[in-house]
Amino acid sequence: MAKHPVPKKRMSRSARDTRRAHDALTAPTLVACSQCKEMKPPHQVCPHCGTYKGKEVLKIEA
Ligand SMILES: [Zn+2]
Structure with missing residues (x-):
């Protein structure tokens, strides 16, 4: 017997939205880096x- 996830009442569009x-x-x-201008x-x-x-x-690799 399913218990919890079954909604008792249908939610209105308004409540759902x-x-x-x-x-x-x-x-x-x-933001743009002030040094290299990259984001x-x-x-x-x-x-x-x-x-x-x-x-x-x-230290930046490669
Ligand atoms: Zn930079």
Whole structure:
């Protein structure tokens, strides 16, 4: 006998769509690196040139 996942009442279109109002994914935020101008996430060391605020050099492989 099925128990839990069976809905007792059909949800209205309005209620269903209201729930889904928060479901949209947002594109990841990117900013241009001030050093190499590649796009990178803000507030993070650039994965392309390994710098942050013009210094803090990481070693970038290849
Ligand atoms: Zn960079």
